[in-house]
Amino acid sequence: MVIGSHLLGSIVGGKMAHSNSGEDFLNNFKIPKYVLVPKSESEKVPDVPQCPVLVFINSRSGGQLGGDLLVTYRSLLNETQVFDLEEETPDKVLSRIYANLEKLKQNGDEVATKIQEKLRIIVAGGDGTAGWLLGVVSDLKLSHSPPIATVPLGTGNNLPFAFGWGKKNPGTDPQSVKSFLNEVKKAKEMKIDSWHLLMRMKTPKDGPLDPIAPLELPHSLHAFGRVSDTNELSVEGYHTFRGGFWNYFSMGMDAQVSYAFHTERKLHPEKFKNQLSNQSTYAKITRSQGWFSSSLSQSSSRNINQFAKLMIMKNHGGQWEELQIPPSIKSIVCLNLPSFSGGFNPWGMPSRRRHKGEFTPPHVDDGRIEVVGFRDAWHGLVLLAPKGHGTRLTQAHRIRFLFHKGAIDHTYMRIDGEPWKQPLPVDDETVMVEISHLRQVNILARHGCRSKSINNPVSPTSHEADEEDSDEEAHESAEYRKFGAADTFKLPEEIDISQLS
Numbered sequence: 001m002v003i004g005s006h007l008l009g010s011i012v013g014g015k016m017a018h019s020n021s022g023e024d025f026l027n028n029f030k031i032p033k034y035v036l037v038p039k040s041e042s043e044k045v046p047d048v049p050q051c052p053v054l055v056f057i058n059s060r061s062g063g064q065l066g067g068d069l070l071v072t073y074r075s076l077l078n079e080t081q082v083f084d085l086e087e088e089t090p091d092k093v094l095s096r097i098y099a100n101l102e103k104l105k106q107n108g109d110e111v112a113t114k115i116q117e118k119l120r121i122i123v124a125g126g127d128g129t130a131g132w133l134l135g136v137v138s139d140l141k142l143s144h145s146p147p148i149a150t151v152p153l154g155t156g157n158n159l160p161f162a163f164g165w166g167k168k169n170p171g172t173d174p175q176s177v178k179s180f181l182n183e184v185k186k187a188k189e190m191k192i193d194s195w196h197l198l199m200r201m202k203t204p205k206d207g208p209l210d211p212i213a214p215l216e217l218p219h220s221l222h223a224f225g226r227v228s229d230t231n232e233l234s235v236e237g238y239h240t241f242r243g244g245f246w247n248y249f250s251m252g253m254d255a256q257v258s259y260a261f262h263t264e265r266k267l268h269p270e271k272f273k274n275q276l277s278n279q280s281t282y283a284k285i286t287r288s289q290g291w292f293s294s295s296l297s298q299s300s301s302r303n304i305n306q307f308a309k310l311m312i313m314k315n316h317g318g319q320w321e322e323l324q325i326p327p328s329i330k331s332i333v334c335l336n337l338p339s340f341s342g343g344f345n346p347w348g349m350p351s352r353r354r355h356k357g358e359f360t361p362p363h364v365d366d367g368r369i370e371v372v373g374f375r376d377a378w379h380g381l382v383l384l385a386p387k388g389h390g391t392r393l394t395q396a397h398r399i400r401f402l403f404h405k406g407a408i409d410h411t412y413m414r415i416d417g418e419p420w421k422q423p424l425p426v427d428d429e430t431v432m433v434e435i436s437h438l439r440q441v442n443i444l445a446r447h448g449c450r451s452k453s454i455n456n457p458v459s460p461t462s463h464e465a466d467e468e469d470s471d472e473e474a475h476e477s478a479e480y481r482k483f484g485a486a487d488t489f490k491l492p493e494e495i496d497i498s499q500l501s
Contacts, residue, residue, distance in 0.1 A: 029053045029181055031081045035112050038100045048114045051185040054097070054146075055082040056090055056133055058125030062153035068172035069124055069151070076177060085129065091136045098140065119146040120184060120444065126154025127417045131246050138194055138441045147189045147442035151180065156417055158247050162339035162364075163190070164446030187444040190453055191365035193336055196438040197249060197415065198233065199241040202429040244438055245415040248340055251401075251422075252304055252331035253374070255412035259419035302330050304373075307406030307424055313398040316367065316437075323394055329373035333390070334399060334435055336369055338362055338450050345450070346372040348389030359392055363454040367437045368395045403431040 028050045034040045055073050059066040073082045083093055104112035123133040130150045137145050152160040157167045164187075170176055234240050300306060305325040310332075312323050325332075338345040347370040350359045362370050372390035403411075405425045413422045413433075425431055445451060 025178065025182075026076055028185060030078050031115060032111070033078060033080050035101065035104065035115055036078075036080045036097055038096065038103075045111050048111055048118075050118065051120060051181075052115045052118055053077070053081065053120050053122055053181070053184065054093075055122045056085055056093075056124070056129075057082070057151075058085045058129040058153065060086060061125040061129060062169050065153055065169055065172055066124065069153070069170075069177070072172050072174055072177045076174060076181075085125070090133055091139070094136060094140060098142075117144075121146050121148045122151060122180075122184060123148060124151035124153050127156055127159050127247065128154070130159045131416050134192075134194070134246055134441055134443070135244060138439055141439075145441045147187075147444045149184045149187060149444040154417075156341065158337065158339040158341075158417070162247070162337040162449065162451045163443055164449030183446060184444060187446050189442045190445045190451065191440045191455075192246065192443045192451075193365055193367060193369075193440055194438045195245050195249070195334075195336060195369060196436050197243045197245060198434045198436075199432065200235060200238050201423070201431040202425070203237055203239055243415060245336070247337045247416045248333055248335045249413070249415050249433075249435060250331065250333040251308075251411055251413045252302070252329075254331045254333070254341065255414040255419050258414050258417065259412050259421060300327075301407035303327055304329050304332055304411075307403055307408065307411065309402045309404070310371075310393075311400040311402065312371075312394050312396040313400075314394070314396050316397050318397070320400065325393070326373060326391060328375045329391065331374040332393070333372045333374075334369050335362070335372060337364055338452075346370075346374075346390040347392065350392075359395060361452065362395075364451045365440060366454040368397055369399065369435065369437075370395050371399065397437060399435040401433040403433070404428075 027047065029052060030049055031052045031054070032043045032045050034042050055077065057066055057070045057073065059070050062069075070082065070084055083090070098116075101112050101116045105116070121133065121137070123130050130148075133148060137148065150160040150163065150165050151170055152166055153169055161167045165183075170180065231240075233242065305327055308325070310323045310325050311320045313320050333340060333346055335347055338347065340346050347362050349361050371393040373393050374390050403422075403424050405427060408424065409426060410421055410423050412419055414420065422431070
């Protein structure tokens with residue numbers, strides 16, 4: 001039942017209507033059952049909710065926090081608008097709901113029409129869960145996609161942090177949830193780029209048919225899956241994989257540490273019950289991997305230029321050109337958002353003063369991706385400084401890595417926090433990884449978040465000038481068009497959602 005009157009607010013002299021503790025406040029977010037559940041009985045709705053929300057929660061995220069949050073949301077809102085991702089995947093939920101909305105609109109239902117126009121989505125989980133929802137919404141290809149707010153229930157929480165939702169796991173009590181709902185209501189929409197990743201490698205003559213075990217791939221994000229033989233991207237004699245990311249693609253030392261962390265978590269899940277202990281374990285693994293050793297004591301075989309070549313296309317429709325990788329670089333991050341490894345910004349903030357040929361401040365919707373390099377973990381500590389950043393390599397519209405035979409037989413890669421162990425060629429063949437702009441969706445950003453839009457680069461943060469580098473100038477960004485790529489954001493049915501971060 002939907003309560004649309006303002007009786008309660010009248011009883012308390014109108015004060016309750018402006019608070020976030022009364023039933024009138026919650027009615028701003030509630031969606032009547034008949035709008036969400038096909039063939040259910042129609043309801044009389046006195047008032048259309050101002051901020052109707054769908055809530056998706058990974059109940060396995062954050063130890064017990066996900067489950068507790070699910071209980072609280074269902075107690076405050078209608079149960080039919082709160083979904084446990086353990087029970088039903090978001091692509092099925094959203095496809096069903098939007099089909100019902102379209103049917104109701106065709107029948108002249110004005111409430112359903114207005115709810116669709118105002119609809120917002122809340123997703124609670126790690127970066128993997130948030131990226132999954134973003135991908136599903138992207139694949140719907142709606143004329144106006146519902147903007148998404150992210151609740152930080154993971155370890156790194158880079159996506160929530162980039163848009164002002166914080167890094168720490170939230171409270172799960174009713175008042176904390178109501179406060180979050182109020183922030184969702186006030187949040188502003190912002191576009192965010194998504195990036196398509198294509199990987200191609202020669203079919204091995206000997207050994208297993210698949211060079212990478214399917215469950216070793218970062219399945220929890222965007223179905224980084226193998227392309228079928230009938231797909232236009234398939235090339236005879238090669239394995240072709242594709243996927244996508246919203247935050248970053250990285251390779252080298254950071255991905256190796258992440259891989260060790262995820263492997264340990266799979267083996268001993270009982271040790272990873274909360275955010276603090278997870279971060280402590282992550283730090284210990286970083287030290288044990290030897291990345292804090294001096295550069296002189298580290299093998300040059302792990303220098304990325306020893307086994308890879310980097311090609312870039314700076315502008316849409318431009319020409320491919322080779323970019324020389326500095327010889328000491330052992331980790332490369334291709335960054336879409338200004339939040340990496342728990343909230344650091346590896347690109348930093350180059351000055352907005354324009355000078356041809358120099359780097360620009362990053363924008364999350366400009367169709368370009370920032371590429372940064374690191375020598376070792378000590379180099380990474382520069383990010384702790386107020387204006388610290390890694391070695392800026394380039395800003396590009398498309399990127400292509402060509403991996404060749406080197407002194408090592410594998411490296412490590414990851415997308416949005418999900419790592420895998422990548423075999424390298426053992427002969428004259430090449431492994432190719434190509435990153436290209438896919439499309440955009442809407443995300444919800446709080447005032448003061450660090451992410452910037454190219455359409456409004458000075459907001460929502462007012463103190464950006466204080467964060468700029470003083471020794472670099474930027475040139476004016478061009479306007480880039482999107483180009484399409486195959487739908488890639490679907491989670492295979494055989495994947496256990498509990499493996500999501």
